[in-house]
Amino acid sequence: MKPIETKQEYSDYVDKKSPNSPILKNCFNAFWVGGLICSIGQILFDFCQYKGMDETSCSTVVSIVLIGIAAILTGLNIFNKIGKFAGAGSLVPITGFANSIVSPAIEYKSEGYVMGVGGKMFTVAGPVLVFGISASVIIGIIATFFS
Amino acid sequence: MDFLQSIDWMQLLRCFIVGGIICIIGQILIDKTKLTPARILVTFVTAGAILGGLGIYKYIIDFAGCGATVPLTGFGANLAKGAIQEAGNSGLLGAFIGGVKASSGGIAAAVFFGYIASLIAKPKIKKQ
Numbered sequence: 001m002k003p004i005e006t007k008q009e010y011s012d013y014v015d016k017k018s019p020n021s022p023i024l025k026n027c028f029n030a031f032w033v034g035g036l037i038c039s040i041g042q043i044l045f046d047f048c049q050y051k052g053m054d055e056t057s058c059s060t061v062v063s064i065v066l067i068g069i070a071a072i073l074t075g076l077n078i079f080n081k082i083g084k085f086a087g088a089g090s091l092v093p094i095t096g097f098a099n100s101i102v103s104p105a106i107e108y109k110s111e112g113y114v115m116g117v118g119g120k121m122f123t124v125a126g127p128v129l130v131f132g133i134s135a136s137v138i139i140g141i142i143a144t145f146f147s
Numbered sequence: 148m149d150f151l152q153s154i155d156w157m158q159l160l161r162c163f164i165v166g167g168i169i170c171i172i173g174q175i176l177i178d179k180t181k182l183t184p185a186r187i188l189v190t191f192v193t194a195g196a197i198l199g200g201l202g203i204y205k206y207i208i209d210f211a212g213c214g215a216t217v218p219l220t221g222f223g224a225n226l227a228k229g230a231i232q233e234a235g236n237s238g239l240l241g242a243f244i245g246g247v248k249a250s251s252g253g254i255a256a257a258v259f260f261g262y263i264a265s266l267i268a269k270p271k272i273k274k275q
Binding site for chain 2: 023026027030031032033034035036037038039041042043044045046047050056059060061062063064066067068071072074075076077087088089091092093094096097098100101102105106107108109110113117118121123124125127128129131132133135136137139140141142143144
């Protein structure tokens with residue numbers, strides 16, 4: 001084969017050799033798995049409303065149940081198989097947040113319950129809470145000026 | 148059986164489509180950028196909080212229900228909504244209380260179930 005001389009040629013060569021990530025297929029899987037998780041949430045939400053709960057309680061129940069299901073599936077080692085298949089489809093819904101807490105909690109059990117389980121639990125969820133809560137406080141402070 | 152008849156199928160379809168689209172945005176971010184899953188989760192929560200703070204996310208929730216509240220953008224929007232509500236009730240103190248208060252159920256559930264799961268489940272042994 002002819003030698004690679006320019007950067008452009010090298011980049012073309014790498015593109016040709018590296019497996020192309022099937023983005024359309026990934027997006028399709030993410031779409032229907034993500035949609036399905038949201039739909040399960042919606043049915044649960046409707047059921048809570050049918051039972052006469054108010055809207056805020058219904059949302060909280062939906063979050064808790066979905067987080068619980070995700071925790072069980074993570075413990076049974078099923079969630080990471082779904083995650084491999086669905087990518088963002090299981091990561092972006094609240095199940096992804098639950099998995100990001102439960103998965104390291106199990107994984108780092110061997111390092112002890114305080115620093116292993118308790119500490120490593122927040123490797124991914126910690127940043128989520130830091131930025132989420134900080135944003136909410138800033139928004140709340142801004143809101144006090146306008147109310 | 149009354150419950151099954153009370154399900155609004157159009158609402159469920161809107162929920163499915165909007166929830167799916169939010170996940171596609173996440174998938175495109177994973178495939179097209181070098182963002183790690185942790186950064187994507189942070190991005191979604193912060194984006195949701197900002198959209199919630201601006202009052203835009205409310206319309207998506209009205210349209211899609213759980214299609215908007217179940218993804219992490221909904222978690223962020225819920226934080227913002229709580230902060231704004233409490234800020235209206237008790238001023239500056241509310242700005243600090245409101246966000247976590249509104250999403251406390253989810254956070255407590257995730258921590259509690261995580262701890263319980265770590266007691267029960269065995270860590271899987273990595274193959275060398």
